[in-house]
Amino acid sequence: MSTPESMTSPTLVTRYGAPKRRLDRRGRRLLVVVALVLAVAATALVALVVNRPTISSKDVGFDVRDPSSIVVDVDVVVPEGQRGRCGVQALDERFTVVGYTEIDVTGTDDGGSAHRVPMRTTSLAVNGGVNRCWPLP
Known part of the structure; x- marks a missing residue:
């Protein structure tokens, strides 16, 4: 040019x-x-x-036992043959995390599983539920 x-x-x-x-x-x-x-x-x-199958969860309920413990009930649906982990947390009246634990979940042929998760808290919890779930390799 x-x-x-x-x-x-x-x-x-x-x-x-x-x-x-x-x-x-x-x-x-x-x-x-x-x-x-x-x-x-x-x-x-x-x-x-x-298109990857996802893990889903549903908070069922919670029972505050005393200022230092709570029991959280959750349902988790994991695709069959897959493993995952869910973070369960307890919150106080200011939405501060006062308790946290992780549970391992596996896929079943019917899809869902109920979990009762006892946990220690640093102060009185007023709510509890699943924070998030993720797949494991």
Whole structure:
């Protein structure tokens, strides 16, 4: 690609910089192919993450035994053949975590399992339930 003589004069090059080179046809094709490969890889990654079975939980209830203990009842649904772990917490009246423990859960053929989780607290709890669940390898 040639440029007119006036565009490459030393004064213009000093003031504005040298003219930019454009990509040739081969460079543009390569850029499009790389963009398509990245788009396909990103789509596959999103499809794997979205279609992965998840662990779900439901808070059933809690029983405050005394200022230093609580029992939390939860139902956890884990896909069959998968293992997971759930964090169960107890909260005080200011929503501060005053007790926390983790339970291991496994998938069953009917899907769900009930868990009664006793836990020690640092002060009087007024609520208890599952914080979150995650799959284990």
